[in-house]
Amino acid sequence: MAGFEFYGEGPPGVDLEELTGKLIVLEGTDGVGRSTQIALLKPWLENHGHAVLVTGMTRSALAGDGIKRAKEGHTLSGSTMSLFYATDFADRLENEMIPALRAGFVVLTDRYIYTLMARSIVRGADPDWIRKVYAFALRPHVVYYLRTQIEHLIPRVLHSTGFDFWESGADLRLGETMYDSFVEYQTRLLKQFDAMTEPFNFEVIDASKSIEQVFEDLQARITRHLE
Amino acid sequence: MKMYGEHKFQGRLFIAEGIDGSGKSTQLALLQKWLDSEGYTVFFSEWNSSLLVKDTTQRGKKKRMLTPMTFSLIHATDFADRTDHAIIPPLKAGAIALADRYIYTAFARDVARGVNPQWVRGLYSFAVKPTLAFYFRVPLETAMKRIVGGRDSLKFYEAGMDLGLSDDIEESFKLFQGRIIAEYEKMVDEFGLVVIDATQSIKQQQAQMRNLVTQALRGAKKMPVRRWLDLSSTVKGRRA
Numbered sequence: 197m198a199g200f201e202f203y204g205e206g207p208p209g210v211d212l213e214e215l216t217g218k219l220i221v222l223e224g225t226d227g228v229g230r231s232t233q234i235a236l237l238k239p240w241l242e243n244h245g246h247a248v249l250v251t252g253m254t255r256s257a258l259a260g261d262g263i264k265r266a267k268e269g270h271t272l273s274g275s276t277m278s279l280f281y282a283t284d285f286a287d288r289l290e291n292e293m294i295p296a297l298r299a300g301f302v303v304l305t306d307r308y309i310y311t312l313m314a315r316s317i318v319r320g321a322d323p324d325w326i327r328k329v330y331a332f333a334l335r336p337h338v339v340y341y342l343r344t345q346i347e348h349l350i351p352r353v354l355h356s357t358g359f360d361f362w363e364s365g366a367d368l369r370l371g372e373t374m375y376d377s378f379v380e381y382q383t384r385l386l387k388q389f390d391a392m393t394e395p396f397n398f399e400v401i402d403a404s405k406s407i408e409q410v411f412e413d414l415q416a417r418i419t420r421h422l423e
Numbered sequence: 424m425k426m427y428g429e430h431k432f433q434g435r436l437f438i439a440e441g442i443d444g445s446g447k448s449t450q451l452a453l454l455q456k457w458l459d460s461e462g463y464t465v466f467f468s469e470w471n472s473s474l475l476v477k478d479t480t481q482r483g484k485k486k487r488m489l490t491p492m493t494f495s496l497i498h499a500t501d502f503a504d505r506t507d508h509a510i511i512p513p514l515k516a517g518a519i520a521l522a523d524r525y526i527y528t529a530f531a532r533d534v535a536r537g538v539n540p541q542w543v544r545g546l547y548s549f550a551v552k553p554t555l556a557f558y559f560r561v562p563l564e565t566a567m568k569r570i571v572g573g574r575d576s577l578k579f580y581e582a583g584m585d586l587g588l589s590d591d592i593e594e595s596f597k598l599f600q601g602r603i604i605a606e607y608e609k610m611v612d613e614f615g616l617v618v619i620d621a622t623q624s625i626k627q628q629q630a631q632m633r634n635l636v637t638q639a640l641r642g643a644k645k646m647p648v649r650r651w652l653d654l655s656s657t658v659k660g661r662r663a
Contacts, residue, residue, distance in 0.1 A: 262479030
């Protein structure tokens with residue numbers, strides 16, 4: 197398997213030659229089942245002898261709490277939010293993912309820059325600007341895009357947490373109710389993900405299937421990939 | 424999202440740049456006093472002032488968690504919030520926005536930390552282009568003498584201690600600020616910064632600033648505000 201590269205220029209002081217692990221990304225909209233699949237994949241990979249690091253958004257030691265607090269205020273503008281998330285991402289990239297990759301881990305990440313870019317663009321950011329912001333990101337070995345239709349998402353969201361303010365894009369005032377807003381917001385996000393599929397080489401996984409079927413699909417693909 | 428240079432607001436934006444100890448804050452404060460007295464509505468903002476990200480920045484600095492990359496991004500986040508709250512609204516209202524440090528601070532510091540110059544310029548491309556950007560040029564030795572308190576007042580990141588240039592904080596500060604000056608000098612032509620010789624007297628520098636600002640203010644609207652003191656005396660007068 198080919199080595200690592202950055203999309204553009206990476207953070208100062210990173211030697212790509214030292215990175216021996218694998219970077220695997222699961223992407224997809226809210227409620228599509230990414231966390232469930234990661235929870236299944238981690239022990240499975242460990243059983244096969246791989247050391248695994250799981251990471252996900254707003255989990256950085258630096259900016260995670262700050263973002264959560266800022267979101268409570270609902271005063272984040274598009275560019276501020278984009279950059280706050282980029283800070284969180286950079287902290288995790290430099291302090292979690294890269295050290296783990298250096299140590300030869302399989303890094304499983306629950307979302308990556310694609311979700312962050314999609315959200316920013318839906319909130320009015322210039323697509324070219326946000327892509328350049330994330331030019332310091334590592335190009336993953338593989339991106340599995342868990343794709344489903346909006347109709348499949350709604351029951352899943354209702355079963356878990358209900359319609360969250362930010363997941364419904366309520367800051368954008370897209371609809372009269374949280375439901376309308378959710379449908380419109382997630383539809384716009386799906387459109388952005390679909391548009392990124394080709395340029396960023398996503399492997400599309402049909403996430404409307406059962407958890408077991410999706411897991412089997414992922415297992416087969418990851419096995420081929422790690423060989 | 425609007426990009427650098429595209430904004431066409433009624434107001435005016437004057438910004439001050441330079442290393443610590445260059446005297447830029449003193450000059451900007453004097454400029455503000457004068458603009459106030461001339462009947463303009465002035466809105467002041469400074470670097471690192473967003474309440475939204477303040478805790479994160481402070482924590483990162485205190486615990487020394489910041490890399491050149493996250494240092495750059497957290498300041499850009501702060502600046503985006505400041506743009507939305509302290510720069511664009513006054514400019515739209517036709518007022519005068521004054522900014523103590525602006526995007527050039529990031530370009531100087533982040534590049535001095537090894538961040539890619541093009542990347543950091545792109546990061547800030549949403550910023551409003553200033554009407555006039557003053558750069559207070561001062562030799563490092565002069566600036567260092569002005570920073571009262573000496574070595575105890577030097578902070579970890581300001582001294583570039585994260586770069587490991589020297590174990591001695593004063594030595595590190597000199598080396599790092601020297602790099603920053605070099606970056607500012609490169610930007611004079613690139614961004615048309617107005618150079619003020621900051622070794623001159625405070626009065627001379629202020630006179631130069633006011634002269635240039637006066638020209639840039641042609642057509643700007645004055646919005647004198649009645650202070651609460653005036654209002655209270657009016658109320659008192661009526662009651663009597």
